[in-house]
Amino acid sequence: MTIRLVLAGCGNMGYAMLSGWLKSGKLPPAAVFVVEPNADLRKRAEALGCSAAADAGDIPADAVPDLVVIAVKPQVIRDVTAAYKRLGDGRTTFLSIAAGTPVATFEAILGDRAPIVRCMPNTPAAIGKGMMVVFSNRLVSDDTRRFVADLLSASGEVTDIDDEGLMDVVTAVSGSGPAYVFHFIEALTVAAEKAGLPAKTARLLAMQTVYGAASLAAESGEEPGVLRQQVTSPNGTTAAALAVLMGEDRLTHLLTEAVEAARLRSIELGR
Numbered sequence: 001m002t003i004r005l006v007l008a009g010c011g012n013m014g015y016a017m018l019s020g021w022l023k024s025g026k027l028p029p030a031a032v033f034v035v036e037p038n039a040d041l042r043k044r045a046e047a048l049g050c051s052a053a054a055d056a057g058d059i060p061a062d063a064v065p066d067l068v069v070i071a072v073k074p075q076v077i078r079d080v081t082a083a084y085k086r087l088g089d090g091r092t093t094f095l096s097i098a099a100g101t102p103v104a105t106f107e108a109i110l111g112d113r114a115p116i117v118r119c120m121p122n123t124p125a126a127i128g129k130g131m132m133v134v135f136s137n138r139l140v141s142d143d144t145r146r147f148v149a150d151l152l153s154a155s156g157e158v159t160d161i162d163d164e165g166l167m168d169v170v171t172a173v174s175g176s177g178p179a180y181v182f183h184f185i186e187a188l189t190v191a192a193e194k195a196g197l198p199a200k201t202a203r204l205l206a207m208q209t210v211y212g213a214a215s216l217a218a219e220s221g222e223e224p225g226v227l228r229q230q231v232t233s234p235n236g237t238t239a240a241a242l243a244v245l246m247g248e249d250r251l252t253h254l255l256t257e258a259v260e261a262a263r264l265r266s267i268e269l270g271r
């Protein structure tokens with residue numbers, strides 16, 4: 001079958017997105033060629049029905065995929081992209097999910113004819129609940145934008161931005177954000193254990209509370225502040241806890257600091 005998509009890097013994020021695309025049926029596995037040096041990860045991709053090889057040189061020489069997805073660490077992005085230079089004649093679109101790395105880095109390597117899309121996904125993409133934010137260079141046609149958006153929609157919500165400078169903020173909010181929420185679950189579990197709950201119960205309560213609250217916020221159409229007030233009885237238990245979290249805007253300050261640290265790191269990674 002014709003190779004329509006090459007995935008360079010099938011680690012955590014590459015695999016998460018690939019699984020979503022295949023599950024949705026938007027792409028037949030036989031149309032995907034995975035390039036991944038790690039043998040175990042290649043096997044995992046082959047188990048999905050894709051072809052896989054350790055090196056870009058193993059892609060059939062006559063293949064002209066619609067899309068090359070670059071899903072490697074920012075530190076190796078230049079070397080990896082250089083291996084696809086022959087596909088920079090305008091027929092293939094490049095989609096990078098790397099944190100920090102600007103479109104200009106790809107343009108410098110691939111030349112001035114390559115349509116390039118920069119996307120910041122997050123790991124909930126693995127179960128179709130990701131957040132994908134997309135920035136495209138001027139060579140990406142409307143048709144290609146639609147094609148890419150449709151493919152990405154298999155992994156969750158997709159939204160466009162037209163100011164690339166905001167990608168570092170996006171990375172700090174939705175790209176890294178799942179880790180903040182996972183840590184919140186960990187922290188609530190520890191707090192529950194310290195207050196006397198058995199470990200297993202503590203974890204169940206913390207996880208189901210975050211899951212239920214996020215689902216309610218997403219599905220009710222109500223503002224999070226209103227939902228918060230619905231939990232908070234005057235002078236009750238929630239008010240006591242929120243005085244700790246919201247007093248002097250403690251949690252807001254902490255998250256603002258965390259997002260800023262991630263944003264600055266994203267800028268550094270792009271250098």
Ligand SMILES: NC(=O)C1=CN([C@@H]2O[C@H](COP(=O)(O)OP(=O)(O)OC[C@H]3O[C@@H](n4cnc5c(N)ncnc54)[C@H](O)[C@@H]3O)[C@@H](O)[C@H]2O)C=CC1
Binds near residue numbers: 035074098099121123
């Ligand atoms: N993990 C996450 O939550 C998110 C990651 N990203 C971005 O996704 C990219 C990948 O991150 P992860 O999946 O977390 O890292 P990872 O380390 O799990 O995956 C990267 C993969 O690239 C492979 N690789 C190394 N050299 C290669 C080469 N020459 N050709 C092909 N593959 C090669 C590695 O063997 C590895 O499996 C990064 O640029 C990161 O900024 C973006 C959004 C979220």
Ligand SMILES: O=C(O)[C@@H]1CCC=N1
Binds near residue numbers: 176
């Ligand atoms: O931690 C990182 O650098 C990547 C980018 C966003 C999430 N993970």
